[in-house]
Amino acid sequence: MATRTRRTERREEPLSRERIVEAAIELLDTVGERGLTFRALAERLTTGPGAIYWHVTGKDELLGAATDAVVAGTMPAGPADTTPQEAIRVLALGVFDAIETHPWIGNQLARSPGKSPMLRVFEHLGRQVQALGAPPAFQFTAASALLNYIVGVGGQNAADARAHQARTPDTGRTEFLDNAAAAWADLDPVEYAFTRGVAGQLREHDDRTEFLAGIDLILTGIAHRQPG
Structure with missing residues (x-):
C-alpha cells in the first residue's frame, strides 16, 4: 500500500x-x-x-544533462578571498569525489571534452591559472594539465574501486592493499627495483591525499613558469 x-x-x-x-x-x-x-x-x-x-531527444542528451547536473554541483562557491591554489584544490576534490560517487561520470567527461560538463571545469581552472599569474602562452597548457590529471586520476580511481569490488567483494580496502603490496614486494628485484621499493607506500597511501599531492606538483610547476 x-x-x-x-x-x-x-x-x-x-x-x-x-x-x-x-x-x-x-x-x-x-x-x-x-x-x-x-x-x-x-x-x-x-x-x-x-x-x-x-x-x-535521446540517451546521449540525457547522459550529458545528468553529467552536467552533477558537475555543476562541484563548482566552488567559496569566499572571495580564497587563493587560486585553494580554489583549484576544492574543485579538484569535488570532481574526484563526484566521480567516486557516480563512476559513470568519468567516462562521460572523457568522451565529451568539448561539451558543457567538461567546459565548466576547464573554464574554472583556466580562470584560476590566470589568477596565479601564469604567462598567457602557458595558460592553456597549465589548465589542460590540471583538467587531464583530475579527470584521469578520478576516473582511474573509480575504475579500480569497481574492479576491486567485482573481483573481491568480500575483501576490505586494507586487506586488498596488503595483498597488492605483498605482490609488489615479490617482484623481480632487478626488473622492478623501484616498484619493490615503494611497496610499503602502496599499503599505507590514501587516495585523496595522493590525489591532492599530484595537484600540488602541477601547481608548483605553474609557479615556476611565472613571468620575470
Missing part, C-alpha cells in the same frame, strides 16, 4: 526535464550506463517513454 501511495504521489508531480535528469542520475548510480534506457526511466517515473522524449 505504501509503495502504491508513493507511486501515485510521484505520478501527480508534473514531469519536467529536471525530474527526468534526477531520475536518470539515480538509475545510472544503480545500474550504470547500460541500464539507462527510456523504458527503465519511464518505469521509475511512472510515465511513458513518449513523455520523456518530449523533454530530451
Whole structure:
C-alpha cells in the first residue's frame, strides 16, 4: 500500500526535464550506463517513454544533462578571498569525489571534452591559472594539465574501486592493499627495483591525499613558469 501511495504521489508531480535528469542520475548510480534506457526511466517515473522524449531527444542528451547536473554541483562557491591554489584544490576534490560517487561520470567527461560538463571545469581552472599569474602562452597548457590529471586520476580511481569490488567483494580496502603490496614486494628485484621499493607506500597511501599531492606538483610547476 505504501509503495502504491508513493507511486501515485510521484505520478501527480508534473514531469519536467529536471525530474527526468534526477531520475536518470539515480538509475545510472544503480545500474550504470547500460541500464539507462527510456523504458527503465519511464518505469521509475511512472510515465511513458513518449513523455520523456518530449523533454530530451535521446540517451546521449540525457547522459550529458545528468553529467552536467552533477558537475555543476562541484563548482566552488567559496569566499572571495580564497587563493587560486585553494580554489583549484576544492574543485579538484569535488570532481574526484563526484566521480567516486557516480563512476559513470568519468567516462562521460572523457568522451565529451568539448561539451558543457567538461567546459565548466576547464573554464574554472583556466580562470584560476590566470589568477596565479601564469604567462598567457602557458595558460592553456597549465589548465589542460590540471583538467587531464583530475579527470584521469578520478576516473582511474573509480575504475579500480569497481574492479576491486567485482573481483573481491568480500575483501576490505586494507586487506586488498596488503595483498597488492605483498605482490609488489615479490617482484623481480632487478626488473622492478623501484616498484619493490615503494611497496610499503602502496599499503599505507590514501587516495585523496595522493590525489591532492599530484595537484600540488602541477601547481608548483605553474609557479615556476611565472613571468620575470
